[in-house]
Amino acid sequence: MTKIQKIIFKYENIPRILFPQVQRQRSHIAAANPEDVCPYEGSLQDARPYSEVPGPKSLPILGNTWRLLPIIGQYEISDVAKLSGLFYKEYGKIVKLSGLMGRPDLLFVYDPDEIEKVYREEGPTPYRPSMPCLVKYKSVVRKDFFGDLPGVVGVHGEPWREFRTKVQKPILQLQTVKKYIEPIEDVTNYFIQRMLEMKDKNNEMPDDFDNEIHKWALECIGRVALDVRLGCLHPHLSPNSEPQKIIDAAKYALRNVAILELKFPFWRYFPTTIWTKYVNNMNYFIEICTKYIDEAMGRLKVKESHNEKDLSLVERILAKEPNPKTASILALDLILVGIDTISMAVCSILYQLATRPEQQEKLYEELKRLIPDPNVPLNVRLLDEMVFLKAFVKEVFRVYSTVIGNGRTLQKDTVIKGYKIPKGVQVVFPTLITGSMEEYVSNPKEFMPERWMSKNGEYRIHPFASLPYGYGARMCLGRRFADLEIQILLAKLIRSYKLEYFHQPLEYKVTFMYAPEGELKFRVTKRED
Numbered sequence: 001m002t003k004i005q006k007i008i009f010k011y012e013n014i015p016r017i018l019f020p021q022v023q024r025q026r027s028h029i030a031a032a033n034p035e036d037v038c039p040y041e042g043s044l045q046d047a048r049p050y051s052e053v054p055g056p057k058s059l060p061i062l063g064n065t066w067r068l069l070p071i072i073g074q075y076e077i078s079d080v081a082k083l084s085g086l087f088y089k090e091y092g093k094i095v096k097l098s099g100l101m102g103r104p105d106l107l108f109v110y111d112p113d114e115i116e117k118v119y120r121e122e123g124p125t126p127y128r129p130s131m132p133c134l135v136k137y138k139s140v141v142r143k144d145f146f147g148d149l150p151g152v153v154g155v156h157g158e159p160w161r162e163f164r165t166k167v168q169k170p171i172l173q174l175q176t177v178k179k180y181i182e183p184i185e186d187v188t189n190y191f192i193q194r195m196l197e198m199k200d201k202n203n204e205m206p207d208d209f210d211n212e213i214h215k216w217a218l219e220c221i222g223r224v225a226l227d228v229r230l231g232c233l234h235p236h237l238s239p240n241s242e243p244q245k246i247i248d249a250a251k252y253a254l255r256n257v258a259i260l261e262l263k264f265p266f267w268r269y270f271p272t273t274i275w276t277k278y279v280n281n282m283n284y285f286i287e288i289c290t291k292y293i294d295e296a297m298g299r300l301k302v303k304e305s306h307n308e309k310d311l312s313l314v315e316r317i318l319a320k321e322p323n324p325k326t327a328s329i330l331a332l333d334l335i336l337v338g339i340d341t342i343s344m345a346v347c348s349i350l351y352q353l354a355t356r357p358e359q360q361e362k363l364y365e366e367l368k369r370l371i372p373d374p375n376v377p378l379n380v381r382l383l384d385e386m387v388f389l390k391a392f393v394k395e396v397f398r399v400y401s402t403v404i405g406n407g408r409t410l411q412k413d414t415v416i417k418g419y420k421i422p423k424g425v426q427v428v429f430p431t432l433i434t435g436s437m438e439e440y441v442s443n444p445k446e447f448m449p450e451r452w453m454s455k456n457g458e459y460r461i462h463p464f465a466s467l468p469y470g471y472g473a474r475m476c477l478g479r480r481f482a483d484l485e486i487q488i489l490l491a492k493l494i495r496s497y498k499l500e501y502f503h504q505p506l507e508y509k510v511t512f513m514y515a516p517e518g519e520l521k522f523r524v525t526k527r528e529d
């Protein structure tokens with residue numbers, strides 16, 4: 001039995017052994033399956049009570065938190081993706097995980113029609129349960145800095161809407177994003193050059209190549225959010241250099257957040273070692289953002305033209321919002337969520353390309369046709385025409401969604417799948433699972449980028465089954481930059497190099513994001529033409 005089979009076996013059987021009551025409850029539910037009948041479409045009075053929603057039973061006092069505790073719990077952080085799949089298999093399309101100490105109940109919904117309903121009814125200030133440790137940092141630890149300008153991440157209600165309204169237009173406008181093709185291409189060319197220098201005698205990338213991808217992501221975000229080349233890709237950084245300190249801070253302020261977020265929140269009650277590191281590193285990011293935004297302000301003051309078309313993203317924000325804190329806090333938020341997401345997505349996309357030679361060849365053919373001379377710089381038209389490239393990325397997101405799920409905290413009582421779900425419950429939309437459900441996606445098991453290119457409706461994909469960037473008023477603020485960065489990296493790399501992988505297959509796991517775990521020792525070979 002492989003390791004993964006063992007884990008699945010363990011999970012499949014533990015509920016039966018530990019929770020016979022739940023098993024009985026389930027068979028009762030199966031007898032009158034609300035999914036099939038669902039007679040209470042939307043009426044709160046007639047809906048089934050919340051207490052009847054199926055799910056693992058919680059233990060008195062300990063609730064369900066013990067399941068997430070290291071060692072004694074059954075579930076490891078890295079198993080969150082499997083857990084989400086097992087819940088669906090065990091309990092059906094709606095599953096309640098209650099009794100989580102210090103947290104509201106989680107409600108997993110595996111039905112894109114219901115997900116669509118929740119998104120569409122979310123109102124003008126959607127509430128996404130996210131990053132409780134960041135909430136504490138912004139609203140308690142550094143209230144002195146954030147005050148009434150908290151940013152968007154971990155912020156809700158009117159303060160969120162006000163801040164998002166200030167920054168949304170410039171950051172999502174194509175006109176702004178287009179200006180970054182050249183700067184991101186510069187960063188990427190440098191990164192590819194570094195990749196060639198890093199190759200070992202087998203032409204393979206080093207064991208910690210994922211760290212290099214993180215540095216590329218840091219360098220890209222520095223260029224977008226701070227108008228600066230941070231220098232993180234430099235090969236010989238001394239431990240006390242600013243770029244090295246930024247790289248180290250990113251590890252604790254971003255990558256290790258999962259430990260704070262998903263395990264028992266001891267940090268809420270006393271300053272644990274990891275919490276103290278988190279706070280120190282967040283403070284360092286504030287320092288860096290303030291420093292570079294002040295410099296950008298200085299440059300803007302002496303700039304001749306303040307016409308929108310001549311300004312960078314940072315300058316546009318500074319020109320409109322004279323308090324430079326708006327730009328600093330936006331930069332901080334973009335850095336916080338724009339590094340791990342994109343770098344883990346890139347790890348996953350490159351791994352898929354390296355292990356799917358035929359599809360990599362198709363991508364190469366597309367790129368060779370569009371860019372016969374690989375030294376010609378990219379432009380909007382070329383990127384627009386990279387249809388297979390974009391379809392490949394979408395397919396990776398459908399099957400291996402980097403963010404395994406999104407969510408909303410209900411702001412009013414709502415009927416979901418015939419049950420009355422009370423206000424305050426955190427509804428989880430498990431994109432990773434819904435993106436591969438037979439009822440909503442044709443041939444879901446087949447990895448087929450072409451499904452995204454077909455114009456005649458040949459392939460069915462429920463529009464709410466695979467939403468890698470979320471949906472609605474709170475949808476990913478950096479999605480246009482994320483797409484741009486991924487497209488530029490793939491276009492530059494695959495146009496000129498072949499990517500292969502000759503080691504043990506890697507397993508996907510959640511270490512904050514969902515990505516292949518292990519050494520990304522890609523073999524990189526220069527193409528002849």
Ligand code: HEM
Nearest residue numbers: 152334338341342345468469470471474475476477478482
């Ligand atoms: C492939 C990479 C990325 C993925 C898969 C991703 C996914 C997401 C998702 C699912 C959300 C929640 C949306 C919702 O609640 O409906 C989100 C929010 C957000 N993302 Fe991304 N993201 C990516 C890259 C980025 C990048 C590069 C940036 C910054 C440049 C960024 C900035 C943000 C911000 C600021 C929010 C919070 C928006 C708000 O709450 O108002 N993301 N992202």
